[in-house]
Amino acid sequence: VSSAASSPASPGACSICRYLIVASVIAGTSWLGAARTAAGALALAVHLENRAIAAYLDALPRLTSPDLRGTAASMLTSDAEHLVVLRRELGEDPVPSAFAGGAG
C-alpha cells in the first residue's frame, strides 16, 4: 500500500484516501448510539461496510495510478467479504446480489 500511495502517477490519490477515512469515521460516530445491542452493532457494521464499498466504487474511476486502482479494488473486495460474515450473524442471505454495493 505504501508503495502505491507514493506513486508519482497518482495525483489526488492521497486526498481520496483521506476522504475515505474521514467518511468512515463520520459514518461511525453518527451511528454509535444505535450500537447498544448485538443486532444493532451488527447492523451498524453492515451500514459502515456498505458505505465503504460505495466510497471505493466512487473512487475507483478517479484513481489514475494502476497500483492504487488494484489496491482499492482489493480493499473493496475485502469489505464485501466482511458483509458475508456480518449478514450470516444477522441470519440474512450472505450474498443477496450479484454486485457488491448494488452497482450494475
Added chain:
Amino acid sequence: VTATTRRGALAAAGAAALAVRAGDAAARASNGDRAVLGRLIVVERSAAVAYEQAAGAPSLSSRERAVARDFGAQEREHVAVLGRALEGIGGRPPSGDPAPADVRVGAKALAEVRERADVLGFLLGFELETVRLYYEAHQRLGRGALLRTTGAIMGNEGQHLAVLRQALGRDPIPTAFETGR
C-alpha cells in the same frame, strides 16, 4: 509564406501530430479494454458452468447445491453486464459456454472431482483465479467508467470466496487485501 503563417503551419502540424498520437493512444486503450472485458466474460462463463455443474453434485448437501445454483445465476448476471459494457465500447462479447471438461483449475477439471471437499476446493480455486484476474483488470483498464462495474463484480466474487472458505472450515477472510493470491 510569411513567418506568421509558417509559425501557424508548424503549430497546426504540431497540433495534428498530437491529435494523431492522442487518437492512437485512445485506440490502444479501447483495444486493451475490449481485450480485458472479453477475457473476463470468458472466465465468467466458465464460472457459471462450474457452479451449474456443482449444483448437481451428489456429494454436496441440498443447501450447498442451492447456493451453487444462486452463485451460478450471479455469474450469468456478470456475463450479461460485462457483455453490454463491451458492446458499449465497440466490442463483440465472446459467445458460447465452455464444455464442463474444459473448465479447469490447474490440470484438474470439475468433472473429475467427486468428493464434497474436492468440489468445494475446485470452486474455491476457480474463484481465487477469477478474483486475481479482476485485480489485474483494475490495473489495466483504461476507461475509468468501467471500473464501477468491475469493482462491484470483483466484490461479489470475493463474497463467493468467503462462503466457500467457510464451507470448507477455513478462515473466510484471511487477508485485508483480497487479490486472489
